[in-house]
Amino acid sequence: MATFSIPTFTIPILLIYLSLKPISPIPLPNTPHFGPNLLLIGDAHAINSPSSVQLTDPKSSPSSGLLIRSKPIKFRTSTKPLSFSTDFTFSISPQNGDGLAFIIVPADFSPKFSRERFGLSRENRFFAVKFDTSVNGNVGDRNGNHVGVDVGSLHSVKVSNVSAINLVLNSGIKLHSWVDYDSSSKRLEVRLCEFGNPRPYDPLLAHGIDLGEMWRGEKVLVGLSSSSGNSMQRTNVYSWKFKLRSIPNWLHSQPVNPQAFSSEHDQEKMVDQKKLCALRLFSRLIFATGCGLLAAFAVLFLWTLFANGSSQVAVIPVKCSTNSGDFRYEKIKLVLEDSLDGVKN
Ligand SMILES: *[C@@H]1O[C@H](CO)[C@@H](O)[C@H](O)[C@H]1NC(C)=O
Numbered sequence: 001m002a003t004f005s006i007p008t009f010t011i012p013i014l015l016i017y018l019s020l021k022p023i024s025p026i027p028l029p030n031t032p033h034f035g036p037n038l039l040l041i042g043d044a045h046a047i048n049s050p051s052s053v054q055l056t057d058p059k060s061s062p063s064s065g066l067l068i069r070s071k072p073i074k075f076r077t078s079t080k081p082l083s084f085s086t087d088f089t090f091s092i093s094p095q096n097g098d099g100l101a102f103i104i105v106p107a108d109f110s111p112k113f114s115r116e117r118f119g120l121s122r123e124n125r126f127f128a129v130k131f132d133t134s135v136n137g138n139v140g141d142r143n144g145n146h147v148g149v150d151v152g153s154l155h156s157v158k159v160s161n162v163s164a165i166n167l168v169l170n171s172g173i174k175l176h177s178w179v180d181y182d183s184s185s186k187r188l189e190v191r192l193c194e195f196g197n198p199r200p201y202d203p204l205l206a207h208g209i210d211l212g213e214m215w216r217g218e219k220v221l222v223g224l225s226s227s228s229g230n231s232m233q234r235t236n237v238y239s240w241k242f243k244l245r246s247i248p249n250w251l252h253s254q255p256v257n258p259q260a261f262s263s264e265h266d267q268e269k270m271v272d273q274k275k276l277c278a279l280r281l282f283s284r285l286i287f288a289t290g291c292g293l294l295a296a297f298a299v300l301f302l303w304t305l306f307a308n309g310s311s312q313v314a315v316i317p318v319k320c321s322t323n324s325g326d327f328r329y330e331k332i333k334l335v336l337e338d339s340l341d342g343v344k345n
Contacts, residue, residue, distance in 0.1 A: 025039035025040065025041050025068075025070075025110060026039065026040045026045075027039055027040075027070075028040055028046060028050055028053065028067070029046070029049060029050055031050055031051075033051070033238065033239035033240075034050065034053070034239065034240055035240070035241065035242070037069055037070045037071045038067055038068070038069060038070070038240075039067075039068050039069075039070050039110075040053065040065070040066075040067060041065065041066040041067075041068060041110055041113050041119075042055075042063075042064050042065040042066050042113055042115075042119060043055065043056055043057040043060065043063045043064060043065040044065030044066055044067050045057070045065070047236070051238070052236045052237060052238045053067050053236065053237045054234060054235070054236050055067065055100070055224070055225070055226035055235045055236070055237060056097065056226050056227065056228040056233060056234055056235050058093075058228070058232040058233070058234050061228055061230060061231065061232055062115050062116065062227065062228055062229060062230060063115070063227065063228045064113070064114065064115050064116070064118070064119045064225070064226065064227035064228070065119075065225070065226055065227075065235075066103075066110075066113055066119055066223050066224070066225045066226075067223060067224045067225075067237060067240065068109075068110065068221055068222070068223035068224075069221060069222050069223065069242060070221070071221075072107045072219035072220060072221055073219070073220060073221075073222070073244060074215070074217050074218065074219060074220070075183070075211050075212045075214070075215040075216065075217075075218075075220070076212045076215070076216050076217050077217065080246040081183035081184070081212045081246075082183055082211075082212070082244060082245070082246060083180075083181055083182045083183045083184070083244070083245040083246070084179075084180070084181050084222075084242065084243060084244050084245060085178070085179075085180045085181075085242075085243045085245065086102065086178070086179050086180075086222070086240070086241060086242040086243065087176065087177065087178040087179070087199075087239075087240075087241055088102070088176075088177060088224060088237055088239060088240040088241070089174055089175065089176045089177075089195050089237070089238040089239045089240075090131075090174070090175055090177070090224075090235065090236060090237045090238065091172055091173060091174045091175065091235070091236050091238075092131070092133055092169050092170040092171075092172070092226075092233065092234075092235050093170060093172050093232075093233050093234040093235070094170050094171065094172055095133075095170065095228070095231035095232055095233035095234075096133055096134050096135075096144055096170070096229070096231050096233070097133060097134065097170075097226070097227065097228035097229045097231040097232075097233025097235070098117060098118055098130075098132065098133065098134055098226065098227045098228070098229050098233075099130060099131045099132045099133035099134070099169055099170065099226065099233075099235065100130070100131045100169075100224060100225070100226045100235050100237075101118040101120075101128045101129065101130040101131065101150075101224070101225045101226070102128065102129045102130075102177075102179050102222070102223075102224055102225075103118065103120065103126055103127065103128045103222070103223050103224070103225050104126065104127040104128070104211070104215070104220050104221070104222050105120075105123060105125070105126045105127075105220060105221055105223065106123070106125055106218065106219075106220060106221075107218075107219040107220060107221055109123055109126075109221060110221075113225075115227065116227060116229075117154055117227060118130065118154075118225040118226065118227050119225050119227060120154070120225070124152055124153075125152060126150070126151075126152060127149075127150070127151055127152075127209075127211065127214065127215075128149070128150040128154075128225075129147065129148070129149055129150075129179050129188075129190055129205075130147070130148050130150060130154075130156070131147055131162075131169050131177070131192075132144070132145075132146050132147070132148055132169070133145065133169050133170040133233070134229055136154070139153075139154040139155045139156070142159065142161075143161065143163065144170075145161070145162045145163050145167075145168055145169050145170075146159045146160060146161055146162055147159065147160045147162055147190055147192065147204055147205050148160075149188065149190075149205065149207050149209070151209070151214070157207070157209075158205060158207045159205075160190070160204050160205035162192065162204070165192065165193075165200075165204060167192060167193070167194065170233065173194060173195075174194070174195035174196075174238065175192060175193070175194060175195055176192070176193055176194070176195045176196075176197070176199075177190065177191060177192045178190070178191040178192075178199055179191075181209075181211060183211070183212055186208055186209060186210045186211075186212075187206060187207070187208055187209075188205075188206065188207045188208075188209050188211075189203035189205070189206045190203055190204055190205040190206075191203050191204055192204045195238075222242060224237055224240060
């Protein structure tokens with residue numbers, strides 16, 4: 001179904017473009033910390049191949065880099081709306097660059113990736129969760145240590161103060177973030193803590209948004225992007241997991257984050273399911289027994305009908321035949337004997 005064809009006349013243009021483009025996407029080797037289908041764009045490069053990915057290059061300011069999943073996704077298909085859970089570990093060095101952003105962009109985005117503003121300055125259709133370390137009055141940033149949700153503009157639709165949870169984004173310390181989107185509740189949640197700590201129960205930021213309405217059936221890509229602004233800020237990513245969750249339309253009350261539920265809850269659920277199973281088995285057993293009884297009655301009924309019928313058949317000639325007296329007598333006798341047998345028993 002997914003066919004991709006390039007009109008022949010665009011091939012020479014594409015070749016010229018690719019030869020002019022300074023850095024083309026480089027595949028990142030598949031490792032447990034990153035998984036398959038990742039591309040490095042811009043200044044992004046693997047370090048100690050690839051125990052970490054450095055998105056910005058302090059030697060070439062302004063610098064920007066993008067780690068992107070090459071597999072496009074669709075938020076709306078004919079059957080199921082899409083939910084996702086992603087988590088990544090990263091560090092941002094103490095300069096006042098832009099920081100890091102988790103971005104969702106149209107599938108044809110990579111040639112538009114720029115040097116500024118998380119590489120998004122030439123794209124106006126995007127969704128971003130930014131871990132912002134600069135105070136940019138133009139886009140309404142209040143402090144250089146916040147998480148913001150951006151839709152098509154770097155003017156955030158929602159921000160959360162990271163200082164309020166006693167963390168500093170650009171301290172150089174390794175941090176861990178979870179971004180979960182649930183399509184049935186149309187809710188986005190962002191969690192953040194120091195690397196090594198358990199996933200926080202309370203989200204740092206929660207925002208109602210319908211990504212299915214925003215992207216519909218369009219093919220989009222997800223990525224982690226960083227830009228250093230005019231600083232020498234270094235942003236490193238140490239791991240990144242991205243999981244899609246398709247929820248059938250009829251199921252509405254799916255938790256935003258199944259992992260947030262304790263194992264106790266899971267066990268409760270399992271016990272409930274076992275009970276449900278037993279109940280189903282029992283009802284099936286009753287049903288089967290009922291069916292069996294019904295069938296037995298039906299057979300018995302037919303059998304008695306057939307048995308009576310045969311004696312009636314034996315009687316009919318008696319009624320119809322007018323002569324042949326002996327034969328008639330015997331027949332009657334037979335039926336009588338039969339009925340006498342029945343009385344005796
Ligand atoms: C962020 O939180 C810190 C600590 O609670 C507070 O001092 C600061 O004023 C807050 N900044 C903004 C912009 O809300």
